[in-house]
Amino acid sequence: MRRFFYCTKMVRVNSNFCLLRAGYLFTEIVNRTAAYKQAHPEADIIRLGIGDVPGPLVPCVIEAMHRAVEEQADKRTFHGYGLEQGPAWMREQIAAFDYQRLGIAMDADEVFVSDGAGSDLGNLSDILGTDNRVAITDPVYPAYVDTNVMAGRAGEWQEEAGQWSRLLMLPCNAENGFCPVPPAEKADIIYLCSPNNPTGIAMNKVQLQAWVDYARTNRSLIIFDSAYEAFIQSPDVPHSIYEIEGAKECAIEVRSFSKTAGFTGIRCGYTIVPKALYGVNDKGEEVSLNALWYRRQCTKYNGTSIISLRGAQAVLTEEGHEQVMAQIAGYMDNARRIREALSECGLAVYGGTDGPYVWVRAPRGMGSWAFFDWLLEECQVVCTPGVGFGNEGEGYVRFSAFGDPKRTEEAIGRIVNYEL
Ligand code: PLP
Secondary structure: OOOOOOHHHOOOOOOHHHHOOOOOHHHHHHHHHHHHHHHOOOOOOEEOOOOOOOOOOOHHHHHHHHHHHHHHOOOOOOOOOOOOOOOHHHHHHHHHHHHHHHOOOOOHHHEEEEOOHHHHHHHHHHHOOOOOOEEEEEOOOOHHHHHHHHHOOOOOEEOOOOEEOOEEEEEOOHHHOOOOOOOOOOOOEEEEEOOOOOOOOOOOHHHHHHHHHHHHHHOOEEEEEOOOHHHOOOOOOOOOHHHOOOHHHOEEEEEEOHHHHOOOOOOOEEEEOOOOOEEEOOOOOEEEHHHHHHHHHHHHOOOOOHHHHHHHHHHOOHHHHHHHHHHHHHHHHHHHHHHHHHHHOOOOEEEOOOOOEEEEEOHHHOOHHHHHHHHHHHHOEEOEEHHHHOHHHOOEEEEEOOOOHHHHHHHHHHHHOOOO
16 A cells, blocks of 8 residues: 555545455456466367356347337437436336235335346445444355445454454355354344355245344344345245245345346346334434435435336336246256256255356365366366355355356266266
């Protein structure tokens, strides 16, 4: 860090950002893959590491977005600024199609439309006090940790322990089936992701009920990330936390069209902030989280693009739903192939049944990076080292089901040639 003698006169930065640890995982994957390619220019590398969707968008979405562009070309149908929380027609359609249709009570004014789950998961931090104790699963989608570091809730990084002093990490490993269990101590905010990235494992009704009961007893808030809800296949896995009794009093749910409908580039998502949800302010008064989030969005967000909204609206119809579910069935077929083939060669394989990721234990006690290197050098296959998602991920790698089916098949064929 550069120091200047006149530094006290300079603009002060948010020092929490200086606590962030370098985003090492994906850069290192790119560097190692590039180095291998440079040494072996003829190598045909298959990437099964990425969590992005390959596309294309389904026909229903394309048509709706074309129509939305045409609307913008006519003064009579042109849309300028929309409502920050999303237009009524979109909020109503989300409440009806994603919730009421499944028997879950949902008011349109509990739905806040956004440009994706990533923004909402980070921005929710704005309405929550910095002194809350935060619990996060390990392994984990890295944004939950980083956004809490930015907000000053993580404490200090402890090099020896390899963790943040104020974050309560919830280990997810083979012993607990990679599903977090409520801790003995109190956490104020708990991040849960089901189906999970990176493990591809989802929590069932009983497991989620335990979390809702814990949150109600401790008056905690659950932030439930269900970005992969559409990939669920098992009948006992809830698609929404609001399928669990009492969840509306303790949980915010964040959803996205990114993985469901290939919107990683188009951008649309939404967050449910129930009206029954309350927190307490410095004066000890109860405050509605729905009202705070509404206020936050009105000030800091100017609404989702009308083109994205129209595309996402098309996903919330019988026809659109059928089209995206057919695409998802293809990804889940990839997941099944990866799972079955790697199990057959003796590897311990998890996930991939309710989420598009397969979580694989490296053979013979290898570390995550050692197995990554082995797969790259011997099979020219790129995966994601599990240790990049947290300490509990060491010794595992993540395979993504978002690859092309033929290339996925070829990658599997290369791996199963070896005795592992
Ligand atoms: N939550 C999880 C668990 C994810 O894996 C991702 C993206 O990979 C996101 C949220 C972010 O999604 P979005 O594209 O809607 O910002």
